[in-house]
Amino acid sequence: MEGATRGSSLIPHPSSFPVWPHRLALLTAICTIPLLFIGGLVTSKGAGLAVPDWPTTFGYNPFLYPWSKMVGNIFFEHSHRLVASGVGFLTTLLAVALWFREPQRWLGWLGAAALALVIIQGVIGGLRVVLVEQTLAVVHACLAQAFFALTVSLALFTSRGWRERPMKLEAADAGRLQRMGVATVGLIYAQVFFGAMLRHTGAMLDMHLVFAFLASLHVILVGLRVFRRHLDQPALFRPALLLNGLLLSQLGLGLGAYLGKFVMTLPATLTVLLRTGHVVVGALMLATSLVVTLRSFGLLVERGPAGQEIATPIALGSGPGRASV
Incomplete structure (x- = not known):
């Protein structure tokens, strides 16, 4: 690599980026995996309507529903709601961290999109129960995977490896x-x-x-x-x-x-x-x-083509330079 330098005045040096947005993004993505698994169990076992009301659980505050009553398919559906609430809470923390701590504004907006998506996902999941509508179940399933992909993207974009990636290679x-x-x-x-x-x-x-x-x-x-x-x-x-x-x-x-x-x-x-x-x-x-x-x-x-200059985007915190393979 020739002519590559650090210290651009326009983009912060990678070492100046906060670490908490990445940690929260990674934790949110990891916690979404068991949520997907439990959601899959709910569908596979036909437990989606085991709890007929929403946002309550048989009239209870969902966080105060007695463990002794969580039996059969109620256990799977209510557990799904509780884990989803936890992921929603983590997404809220992630969105706040990105909005207030992340110097790259587009990542703040991407965090806001993740928060909006998890809220929409929760509402659609609840309406699917209340309205007993299969179309909403399909939408709920598709949005779940889109949300997971988005959290993984946020974990990637906020990672040290992405921020300190080398110059682009031709x-x-x-x-x-x-x-x-x-x-x-x-x-x-x-x-x-x-x-x-x-x-x-x-x-x-x-x-x-x-x-x-x-x-x-x-x-x-x-x-x-x-x-x-x-x-x-x-x-x-x-x-x-x-x-x-x-x-x-x-x-x-x-x-x-x-x-x-x-x-x-x-x-x-x-x-x-x-x-x-x-x-x-x-x-x-x-x-x-x-x-x-x-x-x-x-x-x-x-x-x-040979002899043609290519404008190679600069890595975060880097000055002009290019490399080839």
Whole structure:
């Protein structure tokens, strides 16, 4: 790397950024995983209407509902509400920390978007119970995964590795990898939608299978491109490797869920775990594919024709400079 210097007067040096926004973003993302699991259990066990009122629980303040009454499916549905409240509280802290402590204003707005999304998600979840509306259940399922992806993005953007990432590298396939990444994220999210439709309405199995194939193909292609051309970039290689490992797990869980639903009778507990695991691993794939894509934009820039200058964006706190691969 030539001509790279630290100390831009326009962007704070990475060491000057607060650490709490990242810690809160990471904690929120981690806590969203068990929330997704419990939410998946609620659907898999058909417990979504076990508590018929909202925002109360059988007339109680939800935080004061007696533990002795949390039996059967009530336990799963009420636990889902309590964990969701905890994630909502963490999201509020995260949004406040980003708004008041984060020097990059766009991250403050992204935190506000996360807070708005978790509020909307809670309201939709409650209305789904009150109105007994399956369409709202599908929307609730899709927004849950979008929220998780957003929290993972916030954890990435506030991380030390992102703030101190090196100068962008010129790569002949940068644009192709970035486009493939965007397509992969879109296909996985479409798969989330069709999966939610299948789980909640029993419809669109054919579309679910078609998009499962397309999403799997793109995950493999992204992995092959990273493995062949960017092995020297751990920030790309590691999540790409994880993404393909998750794909293998997802295919196994999906096959098991399909067999249990359409082909044979499996033990009830195994069926529930297969379906719920399928949902959670799908969310992890969505978030991981997003990390690969965001890092491809953050680390790489398209190499232009010979002799043509490329305006290479500057890393946080860096002065002019460029590098190539």
